[in-house]
Amino acid sequence: METIFALASAQGRAGVAVIRISGPDALYAAKTLTHSLPNDRVAGLRSLFDGSGALLDKALVLCFAGPHSFTGEDVVEFHLHGSIAVVQAVMKELSNGSSVRLAEPGEFTRRALENGRMDLAQVEGLADLIESETEAQRVQALKTVSGHLGDLVEGWRSSLIRSASLIEATIDFADEDVPVDVSPEVRGILQSVRDELVREIDGSHVAERIRLGFEVAIIGPPNAGKSTLLNALAGRDVAITSDIAGTTRDVIEVRMDLNGLPVTFLDTAGLREGQDTVEQIGIDRALDRAKQADLRVVLAEDGRDFGLDLTDDDIVVAPKADLTGQGISGLTGVGVEGLLKSVQTTLSKRSSTAGLATHERHRVAMTETHSVLRTVLPLIDRGPEHYDIAAEELRTAVRSLEALIGRIDVENLLDEIFASFCLGK
Numbered sequence: 001m002e003t004i005f006a007l008a009s010a011q012g013r014a015g016v017a018v019i020r021i022s023g024p025d026a027l028y029a030a031k032t033l034t035h036s037l038p039n040d041r042v043a044g045l046r047s048l049f050d051g052s053g054a055l056l057d058k059a060l061v062l063c064f065a066g067p068h069s070f071t072g073e074d075v076v077e078f079h080l081h082g083s084i085a086v087v088q089a090v091m092k093e094l095s096n097g098s099s100v101r102l103a104e105p106g107e108f109t110r111r112a113l114e115n116g117r118m119d120l121a122q123v124e125g126l127a128d129l130i131e132s133e134t135e136a137q138r139v140q141a142l143k144t145v146s147g148h149l150g151d152l153v154e155g156w157r158s159s160l161i162r163s164a165s166l167i168e169a170t171i172d173f174a175d176e177d178v179p180v181d182v183s184p185e186v187r188g189i190l191q192s193v194r195d196e197l198v199r200e201i202d203g204s205h206v207a208e209r210i211r212l213g214f215e216v217a218i219i220g221p222p223n224a225g226k227s228t229l230l231n232a233l234a235g236r237d238v239a240i241t242s243d244i245a246g247t248t249r250d251v252i253e254v255r256m257d258l259n260g261l262p263v264t265f266l267d268t269a270g271l272r273e274g275q276d277t278v279e280q281i282g283i284d285r286a287l288d289r290a291k292q293a294d295l296r297v298v299l300a301e302d303g304r305d306f307g308l309d310l311t312d313d314d315i316v317v318a319p320k321a322d323l324t325g326q327g328i329s330g331l332t333g334v335g336v337e338g339l340l341k342s343v344q345t346t347l348s349k350r351s352s353t354a355g356l357a358t359h360e361r362h363r364v365a366m367t368e369t370h371s372v373l374r375t376v377l378p379l380i381d382r383g384p385e386h387y388d389i390a391a392e393e394l395r396t397a398v399r400s401l402e403a404l405i406g407r408i409d410v411e412n413l414l415d416e417i418f419a420s421f422c423l424g425k
């Protein structure tokens with residue numbers, strides 16, 4: 001195993017910059033610069049020297065002997081002065097050593113996974129935590145990093161293995177006069193796994209929205225004031241507004257943090273019979289995005305739904321309240337605060353149903369498992385002559401769950417997952 005190093009903190013000027021070294025030669029490589037190392041897990045101030053004995057920086061040095069480290073290997077961290085030149089000098093000195101090389105993006109985490117320090121869902125959670133921009137995203141990602149999903153899946157996995165073993169034992173003793181009837185126990189176990197799967201599959205949709213952000217589409221007829229409203233929501237001039245009907249054509253997105261919830265507001269083309277091809281394309285896009293959005297804000301007086309099958313949660317509000325005395329006005333700001341409140345209330349109510357699974361990959365694996373259980377449960381009811389095939393099906397489901405937490409079939413997933421990691425993680 002090669003020893004790797006990388007800047008673990010962000011590029012550029014900062015109070016502190018952290019360089020991390022991991023691998024069998026980590027302690028040796030660090031000692032080449034510091035001449036002496038502090039005790040394991042105790043921070044020590046050290047001078048760092050280059051090969052000719054010139055001072056590179058004074059740094060806080062931390063050693064973590066494997067396997068009790070992030071990667072599971074020997075790890076050393078240099079907490080340097082956060083200067084571009086200092087980081088460059090120390091990186092250069094490390095590169096000069098023959099025993100270490102620069103890490104690839106995500107390589108530290110990859111080693112943590114390979115050494116069993118994290119499961120695959122935790123790795124995804126870590127990537128999400130690094131990406132997190134709002135409070136709800138932080139809280140959710142931290143839950144994933146803590147391994148709650150892995151624990152749940154491990155529980156399902158052992159339940160399925162136990163069920164398979166129970167029915168396999170019955171097959172082996174099928175010749176005996178009075179084989180024990182395992183079906184009540186197996187049925188009980190499988191039903192409870194099935195119910196938990198349903199709950200988690202349901203909850204994964206909202207969890208995924210929290211991870212990626214909710215979308216709220218502003219729609220309505222031309223000149224209703226949609227772009228003006230978007231600008232008021234954003235607090236800056238994002239979209240072009242004018243008294244010309246059909247001003248907006250592309251969908252314009254503004255990301256916001258609504259009291260911890262990640263929400264993207266979409267300004268869209270005014271809905272009418274398009275006057276030209278380009279406007280019509282914009283209108284088609286508007287309808288498309290409005291359909292896919294988590295919530296719609298309809299800026300219209302007459303309660304038209306534009307063929308969108310509005311839900312109870314969708315908000316219909318009259319425009320230009322300053323002229324009519326009711327509704328909302330992007331121009332004066334009347335009702336804008338209230339709109340943000342009701343969007344937030346609706347989405348945070350929805351968020352409370354979020355489950356532990358946060359990625360489509362999780363949902364696919366759980367759905368596969370669920371569909372196996374739907375096949376297996378009737379087989380159990382139909383009696384021991386069907387146990388053979390039931391046990392085989394259960395083994396398939398076990399493999400889906402193992403793939404979810406990365407016990408098997410990880411290789412093809414890793415590159416994709418780690419592609420999103422930054423250098424030094």
Ligand SMILES: Nc1nc2c(ncn2[C@@H]2O[C@H](COP(=O)(O)OP(=O)(O)OP(=O)(O)O)[C@@H](O)[C@H]2O)c(=O)[nH]1
Pocket residue numbers: 221222223224225226227228229240241242243244245246247248249268269270271319320321322323328329330331332
């Ligand atoms: N009095 C008043 N005028 C408004 C209000 N909101 C927008 N307007 C005006 O209405 C006109 C249209 O506003 P836009 O924001 O461009 O309307 P839009 O719905 O985005 O229009 P399209 O993009 O063409 O569909 C502009 O002249 C705005 O200044 C409002 O709350 N009150």
Ligand SMILES: [K+]
Pocket residue numbers: 222223241242243244245246247248
């Ligand atoms: K307009």
Ligand SMILES: [Mg+2]
Pocket residue numbers: 226227228239240241247248267268269270
């Ligand atoms: Mg507009």
